[in-house]
Amino acid sequence: MKKISTTLTVGVLAMAPLAALAADSSDPIVIPVHNWSSQIVMSNVVGQLLEENGNYVEYVTTDSQAVYESVRLGDVTLEMEVWEGAFGASFNAAMEKGGIVDVGDHDAVTREDWWYPMWTKEACPGLPDWKALNDCAAVFATAETGDKGRYLDGPVDWLKHGQERVAALDMDFVVVNAGSAAALWAEIGAAEADKKPIVVFNWTPNFAEAVWPGEFVEFPEWVEGCDKDPSIGPNPDALYDCGNPANGYLKKAAWDGMADKWPSAYSVLEKISFTNPQIAEMAKFVDIDEMEPAEAAEAWLEANKDVWATWLN
Amino acid sequence: MSAEATTLPTERRSFRNGQNAAALVGIAIVLTALQYSGLLPGWLHRLPEAVIPNFAQWLDAAFTFIKDDLGLLALTRFLTEGLEWLLDVSGNLFFGKRRFPNLGPIPWTALAAVIAVIGYYLGGWKLALLGGGTMVWTALIGQWKITMQTVSVLAIAAPLAFVIGLSLGIAAWKYAWVDRVVKPVLSVLQTLPFFTYLLPAVIFFKVGPTAGAVATTIYAIPPMILMTSLGLKKVSPEVVEAGKMSGCTRFQMLRHVYIPSARTEILVGVNQVIMLCLAMVVLTAFIGMPGLGAKLLAMMGSFKLGRSFEIGVTIVLLAVMLDRMSKAWVVKQPEHFERGTPFWRRHQMLIVGASLFGGLTLISMVVPLFAEIGRGQDFSQGKELDTLIKAFLNIEWVKATTGFLRAFLNVQVLIPFRNFMLSIPTPAFILLVAAFAAALAGRREAIYAVVFFSFVALSGWWDRAIITLYSVVSAVTLAALIGLPIGIIAARKEKWATRILLVCDTAQTFPSFVYLIPAIMLFGITDVAVIFSILIFAMVPLIRYTIEGLRSVPEEMTEASDMAGATRIQKLWNVQLPLALPTMAVGFNQAIMFAFFMVIIAAFIGTQDLGQELQRTLAGTDLGKNFVLGICVSLMALTFDMTIMKWAHNKKRLLGLA
Numbered sequence: 001m002k003k004i005s006t007t008l009t010v011g012v013l014a015m016a017p018l019a020a021l022a023a024d025s026s027d028p029i030v031i032p033v034h035n036w037s038s039q040i041v042m043s044n045v046v047g048q049l050l051e052e053n054g055n056y057v058e059y060v061t062t063d064s065q066a067v068y069e070s071v072r073l074g075d076v077t078l079e080m081e082v083w084e085g086a087f088g089a090s091f092n093a094a095m096e097k098g099g100i101v102d103v104g105d106h107d108a109v110t111r112e113d114w115w116y117p118m119w120t121k122e123a124c125p126g127l128p129d130w131k132a133l134n135d136c137a138a139v140f141a142t143a144e145t146g147d148k149g150r151y152l153d154g155p156v157d158w159l160k161h162g163q164e165r166v167a168a169l170d171m172d173f174v175v176v177n178a179g180s181a182a183a184l185w186a187e188i189g190a191a192e193a194d195k196k197p198i199v200v201f202n203w204t205p206n207f208a209e210a211v212w213p214g215e216f217v218e219f220p221e222w223v224e225g226c227d228k229d230p231s232i233g234p235n236p237d238a239l240y241d242c243g244n245p246a247n248g249y250l251k252k253a254a255w256d257g258m259a260d261k262w263p264s265a266y267s268v269l270e271k272i273s274f275t276n277p278q279i280a281e282m283a284k285f286v287d288i289d290e291m292e293p294a295e296a297a298e299a300w301l302e303a304n305k306d307v308w309a310t311w312l313n
Numbered sequence: 314m315s316a317e318a319t320t321l322p323t324e325r326r327s328f329r330n331g332q333n334a335a336a337l338v339g340i341a342i343v344l345t346a347l348q349y350s351g352l353l354p355g356w357l358h359r360l361p362e363a364v365i366p367n368f369a370q371w372l373d374a375a376f377t378f379i380k381d382d383l384g385l386l387a388l389t390r391f392l393t394e395g396l397e398w399l400l401d402v403s404g405n406l407f408f409g410k411r412r413f414p415n416l417g418p419i420p421w422t423a424l425a426a427v428i429a430v431i432g433y434y435l436g437g438w439k440l441a442l443l444g445g446g447t448m449v450w451t452a453l454i455g456q457w458k459i460t461m462q463t464v465s466v467l468a469i470a471a472p473l474a475f476v477i478g479l480s481l482g483i484a485a486w487k488y489a490w491v492d493r494v495v496k497p498v499l500s501v502l503q504t505l506p507f508f509t510y511l512l513p514a515v516i517f518f519k520v521g522p523t524a525g526a527v528a529t530t531i532y533a534i535p536p537m538i539l540m541t542s543l544g545l546k547k548v549s550p551e552v553v554e555a556g557k558m559s560g561c562t563r564f565q566m567l568r569h570v571y572i573p574s575a576r577t578e579i580l581v582g583v584n585q586v587i588m589l590c591l592a593m594v595v596l597t598a599f600i601g602m603p604g605l606g607a608k609l610l611a612m613m614g615s616f617k618l619g620r621s622f623e624i625g626v627t628i629v630l631l632a633v634m635l636d637r638m639s640k641a642w643v644v645k646q647p648e649h650f651e652r653g654t655p656f657w658r659r660h661q662m663l664i665v666g667a668s669l670f671g672g673l674t675l676i677s678m679v680v681p682l683f684a685e686i687g688r689g690q691d692f693s694q695g696k697e698l699d700t701l702i703k704a705f706l707n708i709e710w711v712k713a714t715t716g717f718l719r720a721f722l723n724v725q726v727l728i729p730f731r732n733f734m735l736s737i738p739t740p741a742f743i744l745l746v747a748a749f750a751a752a753l754a755g756r757r758e759a760i761y762a763v764v765f766f767s768f769v770a771l772s773g774w775w776d777r778a779i780i781t782l783y784s785v786v787s788a789v790t791l792a793a794l795i796g797l798p799i800g801i802i803a804a805r806k807e808k809w810a811t812r813i814l815l816v817c818d819t820a821q822t823f824p825s826f827v828y829l830i831p832a833i834m835l836f837g838i839t840d841v842a843v844i845f846s847i848l849i850f851a852m853v854p855l856i857r858y859t860i861e862g863l864r865s866v867p868e869e870m871t872e873a874s875d876m877a878g879a880t881r882i883q884k885l886w887n888v889q890l891p892l893a894l895p896t897m898a899v900g901f902n903q904a905i906m907f908a909f910f911m912v913i914i915a916a917f918i919g920t921q922d923l924g925q926e927l928q929r930t931l932a933g934t935d936l937g938k939n940f941v942l943g944i945c946v947s948l949m950a951l952t953f954d955m956t957i958m959k960w961a962h963n964k965k966r967l968l969g970l971a
Contacts, residue, residue, distance in 0.1 A: 056411060157929060177925065179918050
């Protein structure tokens with residue numbers, strides 16, 4: 001009995017604000033979730049906003065590269081975090097094939113690259129220059145890497161091309177992939193205890209900057225086409241011989257059928273935009289305060305009513 | 314010995330095999346020595362990249378042709394719709410997914426009661442307690458919804474695998490050509506790493522539960538086929554005669570004669586299907602299947618070990634429950650009633666179950682706690698356990714021990730061993746494997762070994778393949794060092810043996826994913842954790858077959874040696890172990906197969922081998938590369954499988970045990 005009455009109320013509530021607009025489909029909007037905290041929380045935040053808007057949402061865990069193919073086919077409805085450095089290529093490839101639309105940028109600016117916590121500078125004073133880093137490669141050596149330095153890269157499915165860059169710039173480093181983002185934080189945390197020099201993959205916006213002050217390594221500056229044309233960049237015969245873009249975009253993307261099927265939800269999505277500190281705060285709720293993603297999203301929505309009130313229809 | 318007559322020719326043959334092997338090893342040593350002294354030309358050390366054919370690209374082209382031009386994608390997408398409908402229905406019933414028929418979710422109390430009744434029906438109070446208890450634990454610990462997400466897929470995948478496996482099994486028994494086609498395909502399927510099932514599933518069947526269900530179903534089919542055809546072949550001619558005499562049609566023969574007679578084997582197949590489905594459904598978290606696996610993956614990824622542990626307990630309980638219940642079903646004979654027994658007597662349990670279900674569903678409409686345990690109402694101690702485990706790992710001596718093991722194993726054992734294996738020139742390595750196959754099995758196996766490993770070399774993934782092999786070999790060696798003594802000691806007393814066997818049986822039902830938990834807990838994200846997780850997974854069959862091998866040594870033999878005045882050690886070395894060796898070899902073989910399976914899963918911890926590349930392909934649409942990598946793993950595993958099984962077979966014949 002309770003079931004039916006709730007369904008009815010939800011139905012009525014959902015229909016009321018939509019009467020003016022063309023009604024959204026009652027099919028669920030499928031939101032993909034990946035393996036780093038800010039994206040998970042942001043997806044939950046957006047999901048809860050859309051629920052507030054009267055839509056029905058479902059979350060599906062997908063790979064962060066494969067997701068563009070799924071969005072294109074409509075298996076997944078939208079993607080909240082398209083990082084230029086990490087997913088620009090996959091996103092553009094999907095755009096060329098068609099089926100996916102660009103729903104605008106967040107205010108946030110992104111950067112992702114090799115990174116070190118401040119204490120590393122004591123052992124390798126020439127930083128942040130990449131040549132200086134290469135000169136003190138031995139400082140970063142571990143039991144597993146022998147006399148070469150170890151660079152701890154993100155999980156393999158993030159496709160960071162660390163390996164290719166080491167080869168292209170002929171660096172004395174071995175690339176080791178962490179199993180997950182949390183493994184990166186664990187390594188930084190462990191290195192902090194005895195101020196061991198360490199160089200890892202990191203990105204901004206991220207909670208980590210607040211916990212461990214640090215800097216990105218300055219590689220040869222990113223030039224458009226560095227990942228496609230070998231002749232671009234310092235090494236004429238190799239791809240990936242530059243750093244990642246230092247002022248990358250953070251985009252929203254959606255399936256091209258979304259605007260027709262859920263017009264109201266689509267207009268909300270267009271208005272949504274997060275800033276660097278907001279994204280870092282979302283990640284912090286999970287990574288530091290150990291909340292469940294759904295709880296963290298609730299907490300964030302509660303604390304930032306003024307931010308999202310204007311986004312809803 | 315009684316096998317005198319057969320000994321001579323076999324002996325001569327094995328001598329020749331030994332000579333061949335020695336010659337091959339000799340060449341390999343020369344090649345390696347040349348490499349070390351820097352005299353070996355580079356193209357003999359590793360195949361130059363120019364000659365490596367681009368298998369991946371060819372396969373990709375073929376896949377694209379099949380997928381788009383032949384319209385396979387359209388067909389599979391059509392099938393996806395049907396499957397999705399089924400999954401939606403079971404999703405709605407089990408965890409209230411908002412789809413047709415919009416009835417669910419079934420209140421947890423009602424489901425727990427039904428499972429307890431089924432448990433009672435199959436195996437009395439003990440199983441009722443196990444079944445009901447598992448459900449109550451799941452609900453109270455706050456994992457009801459994720460468990461039901463897993464169960465809802467299981468409820469579709471397992472019956473599908475059963476039906477397909479049964480039909481193929483019947484076909485293989487009926488038509489010899491089907492059997493001939495199916496056999497080799499099955500052996501490849503069983504060694505193909507699981508990640509290789511995942512990517513095609515995603516591409517053809519849509520990301521999420523549908524792809525997961527397809528991959529799970531396919532993975533669970535092989536044992537069903539094997540058990541079905543095995544059971545049907547064993548039906549005694551007298552029964553068949555009786556069927557024919559009573560004038561059965563062909564279908565009636567199958568339905569009323571063959572299948573009931575093969576009931577036991579078919580139900581054993583069902584048990585295996587269920588267990589494999591559970592293990593796999595958890596692993597499909599890698600391609601976005603929600604449920605226990607996804608939660609476990611997320612929790613392990615962020616080192617929330619206490620919470621991972623709680624999920625691990627749920628998975629294990631679920632596995633033990635399903636295993637015990639389906640096994641009880643195998644043993645339980647069909648009940649027969651006298652004519653005229655009233656309906657309620659014949660279907661007593663059904664009525665009890667249905668009325669409990671109805672009653673509890675009604676109560677749960679009034680008392681919400683009976684329907685669902687909300688967030689914050691559960692008894693999860695995850696956070697507290699996290700702190701507890703972290704504190705334990707921070708205790709000085711624990712930290713010192715794991716730290717020492719890590720450093721010692723890494724620096725003194727694993728890395729030198731890996732570097733040594735990598736330093737062997739490719740042709741020398743292939744010859745060594747061939748020598749191994751020749752010495753143990755014979756020429757035919759040696760030729761297969763050369764062909765298989767040459768393909769691995771040609772695939773262009775040689776170094777990663779060697780690293781995979783290195784993990785497998787080191788883990789199995791360590792597992793043998795620990796597992797064999799345990800098995801030998803346990804086999805000394807009947808009481809210990811039964812107990813350890815029970816532990817092994819139970820441990821074998823755990824989904825492989827669970828074994829990652831203790832490894833990551835103790836050793837973090839390192840090579841040692843990878844080896845450790847493979848080690849404990851592979852140790853189970855080793856212990857089990859050692860005990861069974863030693864126990865099956867004929868009593869006359871041990872008595873004879875006692876009479877000859879042998880000490881216990883002499884008896885063990887000279888009588889029991891040689892006789893138990895063929896059975897132990899089967900365990901060894903299984904350990905290697907398990908290791909090949911686990912080493913790929915361990916990519917989650919972070920490895921440098923084929924598994925890592927396989928996992929990387931999951932991020933894209935590189936079907937070709939995914940397949941080449943999978944075949945590499947499969948071929949390496951098959952080489953060992955063939956060689957060891959052949960050796961065990963020969964040895965058994967030689968000892969007159971077969």
